[in-house]
Amino acid sequence: MQGLISIADLDKNKINEILKLSKLFKDGLRKKTLDGKVIASCFFENSTRTRLSFESAVVHLGGSTIGFADSSATSLATKGESLADTFKILSCYADALIIRHPLDGSARLASEICDIPVINAGDGANQHPTQTLLDLFSIMDSQGRLEGIKLGIMGDLKFGRTVHSLVEAVKWFGMQLYFIAPKHLRMGDEELFNLKTSGIQYSFHNSLDEVAHELDCLYLTRLQKERFVDEVISDTYKVNLASLANVKPNFKILHPLPRQEELPVEIDNTPYAYYFEQAQNGLYVRQALLDILFTNGSID
Amino acid sequence: MNDRKHIGYIENGINLDHIPHGNAWYVMKILNLFNSHSQAGIGLNLPSKKLGSKDLIKIENRVLTQNEIDAISLFCTGSTLSIIKDFKVIDKFILELPKVVHDVIVCPNKRCVSHQHVSKFNTFVNRKDITIVKCHYCEKEFNIEDISQYKF
Numbered sequence: 001m002q003g004l005i006s007i008a009d010l011d012k013n014k015i016n017e018i019l020k021l022s023k024l025f026k027d028g029l030r031k032k033t034l035d036g037k038v039i040a041s042c043f044f045e046n047s048t049r050t051r052l053s054f055e056s057a058v059v060h061l062g063g064s065t066i067g068f069a070d071s072s073a074t075s076l077a078t079k080g081e082s083l084a085d086t087f088k089i090l091s092c093y094a095d096a097l098i099i100r101h102p103l104d105g106s107a108r109l110a111s112e113i114c115d116i117p118v119i120n121a122g123d124g125a126n127q128h129p130t131q132t133l134l135d136l137f138s139i140m141d142s143q144g145r146l147e148g149i150k151l152g153i154m155g156d157l158k159f160g161r162t163v164h165s166l167v168e169a170v171k172w173f174g175m176q177l178y179f180i181a182p183k184h185l186r187m188g189d190e191e192l193f194n195l196k197t198s199g200i201q202y203s204f205h206n207s208l209d210e211v212a213h214e215l216d217c218l219y220l221t222r223l224q225k226e227r228f229v230d231e232v233i234s235d236t237y238k239v240n241l242a243s244l245a246n247v248k249p250n251f252k253i254l255h256p257l258p259r260q261e262e263l264p265v266e267i268d269n270t271p272y273a274y275y276f277e278q279a280q281n282g283l284y285v286r287q288a289l290l291d292i293l294f295t296n297g298s299i300d
Numbered sequence: 301m302n303d304r305k306h307i308g309y310i311e312n313g314i315n316l317d318h319i320p321h322g323n324a325w326y327v328m329k330i331l332n333l334f335n336s337h338s339q340a341g342i343g344l345n346l347p348s349k350k351l352g353s354k355d356l357i358k359i360e361n362r363v364l365t366q367n368e369i370d371a372i373s374l375f376c377t378g379s380t381l382s383i384i385k386d387f388k389v390i391d392k393f394i395l396e397l398p399k400v401v402h403d404v405i406v407c408p409n410k411r412c413v414s415h416q417h418v419s420k421f422n423t424f425v426n427r428k429d430i431t432i433v434k435c436h437y438c439e440k441e442f443n444i445e446d447i448s449q450y451k452f
Contacts, residue, residue: 125411126439127439
């Protein structure tokens with residue numbers, strides 16, 4: 001069985017299949033696809049939303065989880081066991097492995113070593129494909145479509161992991177992108193070239209105020225202050241109530257969370273706040289993913 | 301000038317010609333010539349109509365594995381590899397950029413899992429005609445010119 005390591009492993013049809021099934025789960029579909037199955041949930045670094053939504057998805061599908069949320073008590077940490085051996089052992093006790101590990105590429109390595117399907121729940125700064133799927137699902141569920149969406153992406157567009165994966169996936173859906181970031185944190189040339197060759201329209205902006213009235217969704221990334229040259233600039237990339245004065249009625253704010261000062265709590269009480277529902281959507285998307293994996297024998 | 305004058309004939313072995321100037325060092329390292337008993341002739345900075353200046357390596361009693369050819373090809377794309385038996389060339393081909401190289405490049409990304417296992421890189425030439433190597437594990441892309449550490 002083939003799991004999911006990178007968003008690039010999925011094509012448009014497969015993404016659409018996952019999103020449609022996610023919607024059915026959100027609307028109340030109940031299945032016991034994982035009845036009698038044991039899923040290893042192995043988180044070598046901290047996680048709140050990803051780990052709990054995965055484990056909840058397993059339980060909702062009738063399966064059981066084993067694993068750990070803190071690798072400090074494993075033989076890897078205390079007895080010097082190699083990473084390769086650790087992955088091999090994990091695959092001995094479960095039907096699938098959900099893994100988060102701080103090293104880039106660790107999920108790909110695990111998938112090559114393990115005899116069971118591996119789902120990447122975040123490998124360092126590299127990939128977090130289920131986050132991308134739930135981001136896409138959240139855009140679709142809040143707007144009723146993906147094609148033609150005007151999507152603002154604001155913050156650190158150079159180093160943010162979720163942004164790169166999302167941009168890689170939106171090429172399938174003909175969205176119009178508005179990049180709102182200081183020059184030194186804009187997306188790289190190769191990535192922009194790939195967008196261009198995929199026919200995606202994009203533009204650059206220095207503040208949300210310039211484009212807020214045009215957007216259907218705004219995808220915010222966590223503000224890492226050390227990346228910004230001064231505080232004045234970092235203030236430009238925060239959302240505030242004034243910047244939402246002229247937005248469209250269907251406008252929604254998405255954020256992968258956890259948030260910092262870029263998304264103040266005063267926004268929570270506006271009709272534009274979608275990020276908590278977005279986090280909840282993670283449950284449905286992960287249910288869909290596991291359901292497809294164990295029904296079809298493969299995700300891609 | 302005739303290269304044969306400089307480093308002699310090979311009876312059985314290989315002749316790697318048209319190595320880009322300065323890259324013979326990589327071949328010597330990949331094939332571990334410094335610690336082997338194979339007789340080898342090394343020509344550096346030889347005149348070449350095609351390249352202007354080239355390197356050349358002849359090794360007696362040496363066959364190459366496919367992994368060695370792939371590794372050498374990364375630094376010697378376009379070079380000519382001749383297989384020699386009884387002083388005659390029995391096979392000759394132009395080295396092409398390998399699609400994949402195993403355990404040759406040390407990933408510059410310090411947080412890449414390949415540092416705890418083996419390395420594997422995919423290669424391609426980008427739209428600016430630059431050879432790019434992409435780590436199979438961390439998925440990061442690098443200009444081959446920026447790679448400073450190798451496993452050999």
